[in-house]
Structures are given as C-alpha cells and as structure tokens.
Amino acid sequence: MSGSDQGRGSDLLDVQDRARFEQLVLPHLDAAFNLARWLLRSRADSEDVAQEAMLRAYRFFRGFHGGDARAWLLQIVRNTCYTWLEKNRPVELMTEFDEELHPQPSASPEALAIAGDNRDRLNRALETLPPRFREVLVLRELEGCSYKEIAVITSIPIGTVMSALARARQRLQRALTLSPAQEASRGL
Numbered sequence: 001m002s003g004s005d006q007g008r009g010s011d012l013l014d015v016q017d018r019a020r021f022e023q024l025v026l027p028h029l030d031a032a033f034n035l036a037r038w039l040l041r042s043r044a045d046s047e048d049v050a051q052e053a054m055l056r057a058y059r060f061f062r063g064f065h066g067g068d069a070r071a072w073l074l075q076i077v078r079n080t081c082y083t084w085l086e087k088n089r090p091v092e093l094m095t096e097f098d099e100e101l102h103p104q105p106s107a108s109p110e111a112l113a114i115a116g117d118n119r120d121r122l123n124r125a126l127e128t129l130p131p132r133f134r135e136v137l138v139l140r141e142l143e144g145c146s147y148k149e150i151a152v153i154t155s156i157p158i159g160t161v162m163s164a165l166a167r168a169r170q171r172l173q174r175a176l177t178l179s180p181a182q183e184a185s186r187g188l
Contacts, residue, residue: 133168
C-alpha cells in the first residue's frame with residue numbers, strides 16, 4: 001500500500017466499527033439535525049452542518065470508547081455549528097443576555113403556547129434567543145437531554161446549564177407574552 005493509500009484508509013472504519021457506528025450513532029441523526037436547525041436557524045445550512053458533523057463523527061468514531069453516543073454526537077454537532085457560526089455569522093455569537101428584569105405572568109411559556117395554539121409563535125420566539133440559550137432549551141425541552149448530558153454536550157458545568165436554562169426560559173416567556181403589536185414592532 002502506498003503512502004497516499006494509507007492516509008485515505010485511516011479514515012475508513014472496518015466492518016465491525018462501521019456496524020457499531022450505524023447501531024450507536026445513526027439513530028440520533030434526527031436529533032443532530034434538530035440541534036443544528038435550532039442553532040443555525042436555516043434548514044439548508046443545518047443540513048450541510050449536520051452532514052459535516054456526521055462525517056466528523058464517522059471519521060473519529062475509533063476515538064469513541066463507549067458511553068452515551070447521543071451526547072457524543074450532539075457535542076460534535078454543537079461544535080460544528082459554532083465553528084460554522086464563527087466563520088459565517090460572528091455577530092450572532094456576540095449577543096449577550098439582557099439582565100433586565102420584567103414582570104412575568106404566572107403562566108409558563110409552554111402553557112401560553114399550548115393555550116393559544118401558537119406553535120409558529122413559539123418557533124419565532126425561540127429563534128429570537130441567542131444561540132447559547134436556544135441550544136440549552138432545545139437540548140432539554142425538545143431532545144429530552146438531562147442536565148448532565150447537556151453539561152457534557154456543551155462542555156459547561158451543570159450549574160451553569162441550570163442557570164442558562166432558567167434564563168433562556170425567562171427570555172422565552174417574555175417573548176411569548178408580547179402583544180401582537182409589540183411582536184410586529186420587533187419583527188416577530
């Protein structure tokens with residue numbers, strides 16, 4: 001085998017590893033796309049980034065030695081998304097959390113969305129959140145990840161995950177309690 005053949009062959013998995021990859025990682029392809037979709041807010045970009053993340057997962061699968069394959073894959077997707085955002089939309093990553101406190105109604109964001117049958121409104125409200133808040137909400141509420149899994153995926157302490165999730169829920173609640181006139185003025 002020539003040197004160039006060896007370089008290409010190192011990215012290929014043997015039959016056993018390929019079967020393990022298909023069994024452990026491929027079932028989480030929808031979750032990978034879903035996370036990318038919410039972080040990037042563009043279906044086309046999300047498809048490209050999710051595909052790139054899957055290729056990275058495949059290429060580095062030999063380095064996966066057990067554990068939670070879903071969390072491992074979602075961490076790769078997250079990192080791939082942020083790399084893409086840094087190259088293509090760096091301004092979005094600079095948006096910081098607004099610490100202003102606003103009076104909050106007693107209903108939760110979920111209850112408001114369900115009561116008003118406002119799925120589109122909920123989606124628009126989620127899209128107004130900064131990427132880091134969207135990711136913790138999507139991972140917890142849509143993907144059902146535990147706090148511990150989110151901490152592993154995002155590489156942040158579990159306490160920070162809980163704090164970010166609380167702040168994200170507050171921001172989402174504020175966005176959902178805007179009147180239609182306020183929504184229109186903010187472009188929602």
